Amino acid sequence: MLDDGTVAEIDRLAAPVMRTPRVGDAAQIWRIAKDSQVLDTNSSYAYLLWCRDFTGTSVVAEVDGRVVGFVIGYLRPESPDTVFVWQVAVEQAQQGLGTGTALIQHLLDTVAPHGVSVLETTIAPDNPGSIAMFGSVARRRGAELAKAPMFDPELFPDNHEAEDLYRIAPIDLEARK
Ligand SMILES: CC(C)(COP(=O)(O)OP(=O)(O)OC[C@H]1O[C@@H](n2cnc3c(N)ncnc32)[C@H](O)[C@@H]1OP(=O)(O)O)[C@@H](O)C(=O)NCCC(=O)NCCS
Numbered sequence: 001m002l003d004d005g006t007v008a009e010i011d012r013l014a015a016p017v018m019r020t021p022r023v024g025d026a027a028q029i030w031r032i033a034k035d036s037q038v039l040d041t042n043s044s045y046a047y048l049l050w051c052r053d054f055t056g057t058s059v060v061a062e063v064d065g066r067v068v069g070f071v072i073g074y075l076r077p078e079s080p081d082t083v084f085v086w087q088v089a090v091e092q093a094q095q096g097l098g099t100g101t102a103l104i105q106h107l108l109d110t111v112a113p114h115g116v117s118v119l120e121t122t123i124a125p126d127n128p129g130s131i132a133m134f135g136s137v138a139r140r141r142g143a144e145l146a147k148a149p150m151f152d153p154e155l156f157p158d159n160h161e162a163e164d165l166y167r168i169a170p171i172d173l174e175a176r177k
Pocket of ligand 1: 036038039087088089090091094095096097098099100101102122123124127128129130132133134136
């Protein structure tokens, strides 16, 4: 009989299943965002809407039936060849195991056949984990990673850092590693 600690470690190391979010996942997505202490926590209602209306551009990672990570995004209305990643997060215990990269790769595999060739996201300058993860995705796709200023702190009504735009292109299914 395995003890609880061993079972938890086996779960942690299990390869997550990537799937489309359902409305019933929104509460757990909200919890992961809140617990990350890095992301802006949007209202629980916003995550419900996302899990209803943007499932084609969002993915959850599940281990042993539990959602441990998510990415939510949308196609830019003015540039439908571009998927904008709004938020991505992985539970702390599951970080560093490739789940974040796998979520983004799964998203790109889903949208690329529909003509999406660009990924955009914004990242605050003090988030090395996120910068490293998107850098890793760009390398694995053989794509360029370009950075440009986007939202200055003065644009935010609250105390918010700058958000830089990161652009990964071209997204090419053939080049996936
Ligand atoms: C960013 C985040 C989603 C990465 O998820 P993850 O599952 O830990 O990432 P991965 O294990 O797939 O790692 C991807 C790459 O980034 C690197 N990396 C991950 N976290 C890192 C860190 N804190 N510092 C430096 N490098 C890091 C890994 O070494 C790996 O590089 P490699 O592919 O060259 O080996 C996760 O750290 C997280 O949820 N952070 C809090 C929320 C957040 O910041 N979201 C992004 C907002 S823009």
